[in-house]
Amino acid sequence: MTHSEAIDRAAAYVLGALERTEEAAVREHLATCAEPHAEFEALSGVVPALLELADLELVEPPAALGGRIMAAAAADLAANPRAGAVTPSAAASRPTPSAAWPTPSIPTAPSAPTAFPSAAGRAARSERNRTGRFDWALRIAAVIAIVAVGAWGLSLQGQLQGAHDQLEAARHFDTAIASVIGAAGQPDAKTVILKPAEGATANGIAAIASDGSVVLAMRDLTPTSGSQVYEAWVIVGEAAPVPVGGFSVDSDRTAGFTTRPAEAPPGAVIALSLEPSEGSTVPVGPIVSTGIALAPASQNG
Amino acid sequence: MNESQHGLRGRTASSVDDSDQAALALVTAGQLDALQELYDRYKTMAYSIALRITADGALAEDVVQEAFLGIWRNAGRYVEGRGSVKTWMLAIVHHRAVDAVRRRRPTTELPEREAVPPPALQLPDIWSDVAAGLDREEIAAAMATLSDVQREAIELAYWGGLTQQEIAERTGTPLGTVKSRVRLGLLSLRRALVGEGDGLADGLAGDGGT
Numbered sequence: 001m002t003h004s005e006a007i008d009r010a011a012a013y014v015l016g017a018l019e020r021t022e023e024a025a026v027r028e029h030l031a032t033c034a035e036p037h038a039e040f041e042a043l044s045g046v047v048p049a050l051l052e053l054a055d056l057e058l059v060e061p062p063a064a065l066g067g068r069i070m071a072a073a074a075a076d077l078a079a080n081p082r083a084g085a086v087t088p089s090a091a092a093s094r095p096t097p098s099a100a101w102p103t104p105s106i107p108t109a110p111s112a113p114t115a116f117p118s119a120a121g122r123a124a125r126s127e128r129n130r131t132g133r134f135d136w137a138l139r140i141a142a143v144i145a146i147v148a149v150g151a152w153g154l155s156l157q158g159q160l161q162g163a164h165d166q167l168e169a170a171r172h173f174d175t176a177i178a179s180v181i182g183a184a185g186q187p188d189a190k191t192v193i194l195k196p197a198e199g200a201t202a203n204g205i206a207a208i209a210s211d212g213s214v215v216l217a218m219r220d221l222t223p224t225s226g227s228q229v230y231e232a233w234v235i236v237g238e239a240a241p242v243p244v245g246g247f248s249v250d251s252d253r254t255a256g257f258t259t260r261p262a263e264a265p266p267g268a269v270i271a272l273s274l275e276p277s278e279g280s281t282v283p284v285g286p287i288v289s290t291g292i293a294l295a296p297a298s299q300n301g
Numbered sequence: 302m303n304e305s306q307h308g309l310r311g312r313t314a315s316s317v318d319d320s321d322q323a324a325l326a327l328v329t330a331g332q333l334d335a336l337q338e339l340y341d342r343y344k345t346m347a348y349s350i351a352l353r354i355t356a357d358g359a360l361a362e363d364v365v366q367e368a369f370l371g372i373w374r375n376a377g378r379y380v381e382g383r384g385s386v387k388t389w390m391l392a393i394v395h396h397r398a399v400d401a402v403r404r405r406r407p408t409t410e411l412p413e414r415e416a417v418p419p420p421a422l423q424l425p426d427i428w429s430d431v432a433a434g435l436d437r438e439e440i441a442a443a444m445a446t447l448s449d450v451q452r453e454a455i456e457l458a459y460w461g462g463l464t465q466q467e468i469a470e471r472t473g474t475p476l477g478t479v480k481s482r483v484r485l486g487l488l489s490l491r492r493a494l495v496g497e498g499d500g501l502a503d504g505l506a507g508d509g510g511t
Contacts (some may be wrong), residue, residue: 011484012465016399017458019466043484046491048388050459051350053440053490061348061365062358066340069366073336073373082331 001025003035010037014044067237071267075292169219169252176204176217176256183207183215183258192270192291194218200288206270208293212261214244214270218289221255224248227277230255230288234262235269246278266295321386328376336373343387347394354398354462364401368394399462443493451486454479 006029012018013026030037184191184207192206192214204218214232221230229246236242244259264270269292275285321342327335347368351361371393379389444452450472457463457471465483469476 008480011480011487012458014487015455015458015483016396017463017465017468017483019464020400042491043487046487046494047459048384048391049443049490049494050455051346051391053444054353054460055440056346056349056353058345058349059352061344061362065348065362065365066337066344069340069369070333070337072366072370073333076370076373077331077333 001029003029003033006030006033007037007039010039011043014040014047064237067239068267071237071269071292074269075267075294078292169254172252172254172256173217173219176254179256179258180205180207180215180217183209183213186210188295190264190266190268190293190295192293194270194272194289194291196220196289197287200286202272202289204289206291208264208270209258209261212264214259214262214264216255216257216259216272218255218257218272219253221249221253221288222274223251223253224274228285229275229278231273231275231278231280231283231285232257232259233269233271233273233283234259234264235271236263236265237267241271241283243281243283246275264293266293268293318385318387322381325376325379325386328373336369339372339386339390340369343390346387346391350391350394351398351401353460354395355401360401361398364398365394368397371397395459402462443490446489446493447486448482450474451482451489454482455486458483 006013006026009018009022009026013023016023018026030040183189186207186209188210190208192208194202194204194206194216196203201220201222202218203220204216206214206216208214214234216232218230224230229248231246232244233241234244242262244262245257247255247257249255269290271283271287272289273280273283273285273287275283321339324335324338328339344365347365348361351364351368352358355361355364368390372390379386384392447455453472454468457468458465461468463471465479466476468474468483469479472479474482
């Protein structure tokens, strides 16, 4: 496109009134032409004012839209982790990446609960303050992003067990996987890849069956002791985490478990926490693994 | 109080923009709460623009979602000093909304959905601050400087999502006439907003023609 052709299209360009292909040609021209483009500057400056001049009727979007957008962004972040994907308070004290994966600490607001300790040592804390519901989901998303880097490498640690134990665990896990595959074949089923949270090794796969129950196959879980249970949670958008059932784990570090049915649309976060005892209504123990529910279609883009 | 174009309004707007720029930088680093902050600040504006252009609530929601995901993924493309963050974000919403209505019209050729980066309408928009501070009378006065046909052409383009060729067909007007209506209309608005002393607009308007 010549300079004069671009100038001729300036007014339509700034209003978005060109075919997109023509618009791209103008943009290309602007990016490469050294001539002045006063016409573009003069005209484009007016365009934002059109919003004010239009007497635009202001309409609030439906409340659910924000949750959908944030879930989509969290899923995007999980799929494409970014270097700086931690919240601001952690950024200042972010340690340099260590051997296996970067280990930035998950920020804990002063009033935050121990729902999200970033290291095993913090698990002992017993505050039960609630953090903002959405904040909670954000932290899960941040953890997903952080662990995505080296998640599967850690499963190697599980192989340090004795060979016999491994075989038993593998059989147990196989059975659990078969259940997951069964559930994943149901109409409208969703699948979830569960990755370990920071400081944890638990990983696995799950399917959300037609009735909303989550069928889990987990491995590399730390065995439970005493009254401890692993509790599964479903988090939808900005809503509070919903507990859907818990289970204990023995020395084979493996679990197959089907939760109570819950509303878990695509984009919902499935999380597993290690609770001090059964019946938690809010996660108080450390999160050990998280994943995002994906509809089969969404996996194809 | 004689509030000039670069008076209080400008300062207020730029402190908002400082905060927007800080949030956008955090979005670039992958921080979801910064995206939430920008969404909360501009969701109503974004949805209202999308709704006006698409006239379809469900489609407008899709547009806003696509736009904010575009912002999420492409925050690093924002160029400081070439328009406010607000203008950049709302231009993306506008662009997506126009894509959505054009996609509904089978005759229009559109590139792949994800192929379009945020629009590069990033040229200085120092007058948006001025416009933001106008009262209704001033707005009405600015709009009154346009002829009916100029206003119609600009509205069909900006709010109707029509290309200039489509406007020519729709209104039964030669393309060259549509081009000059749009151009002279924008220059007229510019003069009304920044005042008569703006030599650039006067000079540009002079070589217009119909």
